[in-house]
Amino acid sequence: MQTQPNYIKSLDGIRAIAILLVMAFHFGIIRFGWMGVQLFFVLSGFLISSILLKEKEKPASLPQRLKKFWIRRSLRIFPLYYIYLTVFVIICLFTAFPPGYFHDLPYLYSYTFNLTRITNSWHESPVYTHFWSLCVEEQFYLFFPFVIFLLSRSSLRALLVAVLIAGPVFRWSFGNYLAQSGKTTFEIFDVIYWFPFSHLDAFFTGMAIPLLSLKDRIKRPEWLFVLSGALALFAGLTNYFTESHGHSLPTSMGYNFGDINSYQHVWYYTVLNLCAASLILLLVSSYSSFAGNFIKRILENNILVSIGKVSYGMYILHWVIQTQLVERWIPVSESNKYWLFLLDIPIVYAFALLSFHLIEQRFIQLKDRFTTGNTPVKASTLSTKH
Numbered sequence: 332m333q334t335q336p337n338y339i340k341s342l343d344g345i346r347a348i349a350i351l352l353v354m355a356f357h358f359g360i361i362r363f364g365w366m367g368v369q370l371f372f373v374l375s376g377f378l379i380s381s382i383l384l385k386e387k388e389k390p391a392s393l394p395q396r397l398k399k400f401w402i403r404r405s406l407r408i409f410p411l412y413y414i415y416l417t418v419f420v421i422i423c424l425f426t427a428f429p430p431g432y433f434h435d436l437p438y439l440y441s442y443t444f445n446l447t448r449i450t451n452s453w454h455e456s457p458v459y460t461h462f463w464s465l466c467v468e469e470q471f472y473l474f475f476p477f478v479i480f481l482l483s484r485s486s487l488r489a490l491l492v493a494v495l496i497a498g499p500v501f502r503w504s505f506g507n508y509l510a511q512s513g514k515t516t517f518e519i520f521d522v523i524y525w526f527p528f529s530h531l532d533a534f535f536t537g538m539a540i541p542l543l544s545l546k547d548r549i550k551r552p553e554w555l556f557v558l559s560g561a562l563a564l565f566a567g568l569t570n571y572f573t574e575s576h577g578h579s580l581p582t583s584m585g586y587n588f589g590d591i592n593s594y595q596h597v598w599y600y601t602v603l604n605l606c607a608a609s610l611i612l613l614l615v616s617s618y619s620s621f622a623g624n625f626i627k628r629i630l631e632n633n634i635l636v637s638i639g640k641v642s643y644g645m646y647i648l649h650w651v652i653q654t655q656l657v658e659r660w661i662p663v664s665e666s667n668k669y670w671l672f673l674l675d676i677p678i679v680y681a682f683a684l685l686s687f688h689l690i691e692q693r694f695i696q697l698k699d700r701f702t703t704g705n706t707p708v709k710a711s712t713l714s715t716k717h
Contacts, residue, residue, distance in 0.1 A: 341614045343639030344630025345374060350642040354649050354679065357457075358663070358672045362583040363567075365524075366603050368464050372530050373607035375468055376537025377615075383479040384541050393480055400476050406694045408643075411686055412465065415647055416440065419458060429458040442469040448525040457650040463525045470527045471534055487542055491535050498532025503597045505529070517589040523596045536604040540612055552613045553622035559609040563602050570595065637680075644683030644691065652679050 349367035356364025386396050416439055423432045431454055438444040445463040447453050482490065502523055509519045523529050540546060549555060567585030570593050578587055586599060613623045614630070629635075638645070657675050661667065 339615060340636055341627045341630040342374065342378075342611070343642075344632065344635040345370060345610070345614075346639035346642040347635040347637075348630070349374075350638065350645050350649070351676070353461075353646065354653070354676065355672060356588075357461075357650055357653060358675065359668055360582070360672055362578050362588055363586040365588045366586055366599075369530075369533055369600060369603040370607045371464070372468070372533035373537040373604050374611060375471070376534035377540050377608070377611050378537075379472070379475060379534075380479065380538035381541040383476055387480055396480055397476055401472070403698045404472050406698050407691075408465070408469070410694045411644060411647055411690050412462075413440075414690060416459070429456045430454070431456070432458070435459070442466045445470075445525045445527065449522050457654040461646070461650055467525075467527050467530055471530075475534070484542070487538075491539055491542060494535040495532050498529070498535075499597045499601050502529050502600065503594065506591060506594075506596050516591050520589045520591050520596050529600065533600060533604045533607075536608045537611065540608060540615070545612055546616050549612065549616070550618050551620070552609070552616040552618065553620045556609040556613045556622065559602075559606045563606045566598065566602050641680065641683040641687045644686040645679050648682050648686065649675075649679045652682060 349370040352361070352364040352367030352370075354364075355361045356367070383400065386400065389396075391399075416436070419429065419432060420436070422428060434452075435444060435447065435456075438447050439459055439462060443466060444459070445466040448463065478490070479487070505523055505526065505528075506519050509522055514522065546552075564584075568580075569585070571580055571583065571585035574590065574592055586595075586603075610626075613620075614627060616623060653675055657671065657678065661671060663671055
């Protein structure tokens with residue numbers, strides 16, 4: 332019988348790594364920083380499916396289960412998100428900044444902003460463009476409980492296999508459709524990146540861990556982690572040396588954002604999902620290993636854990652702080668962007684910590700009213716670029 336996971340400190344370390352990757356990507360430090368979002372999607376799939384599979388075992392009606400899950404998720408996600416959007420409504424009324432905000436606001440309020448990327452009228456804004464991934468996660472939260480609660484475990488296993496196969500097939504066929512529609516190379520990559528169906532296999536890859544009880548069944552998870560890491564490295568290096576990227580190897584690692592010449596929009600996600608899931612499995616495994624203990628010690632560092640605990644706020648706030656606060660005082664250049672990024676991290680952390688204590692924590696405490704007789708599970712609420 333599947334047991335509900337308690338708080339795992341190293342998973343906050345994963346959140347910290349993911350948000351730092353995204354921040355570095357937006358700062359122009361590393362071109363592969365966008366992959367932090369895949370890490371968040373797989374982590375969400377693992378944590379949310381763990382919660383829902385445990386709820387599935389309890390005697391309760393479907394409406395009761397759905398109500399409990401959605402209210403708890405809403406209390407964690409909605410307050411800061413909608414307060415942030417509302418603050419910029421006031422700012423935009425007086426300053427017309429950010430441009431196009433009122434046009435995009437209905438999509439932002441309804442968590443459908445990610446679907447606007449396919450239109451020609453789309454434009455980028457560091458105030459809210461990165462919210463596309465929050466939209467993907469919220470869309471996942473809407474349908475996924477029905478999948479878990481209504482299907483048997485054998486049906487879920489069959490669906491898992493189907494989605495893992497269908498994911499890259501969808502991205503390939505959707506990419507062909509977009510190319511025939513006249514989209515540019517970057518637009519094809521970006522539209523696919525924003526589209527919810529492109530990431531279903533990420534969430535389901537995370538679900539495989541609790542659904543298949545992999546933490547108890549795989550006795551040497553370190554080998555799976557090494558093999559998936561080697562695959563990711565080999566694929567990236569092969570891609571780098573066979574394509575003309577225009578970026579250095581240390582900054583792209585063969586995972587440059589926006590390329591589709593080698594079908595990167597198809598295999599990037601699959602490789603990174605497998606690598607992220609193997610890392611999570613290594614951390615939650617019932618079996619101890621030298622590699623697992625070593626990585627846990629790194630991820631359980633107090634600094635990383637502290638960042639991970641407020642990573643949702645950091646994700647919401649980081650890009651507008653970077654562009655409208657830090658860069659307003661000191662314009663970013665090739666010569667100063669590295670030390671300026673190191674300055675940006677504690678500033679973003681301070682704002683996120685403030686929002687956590689003044690806003691988020693007040694609503695998080697209400698979640699316990701919807702938990703009866705169980706230790707609450709901390710679930711991922713974050714995502715990232717673009």
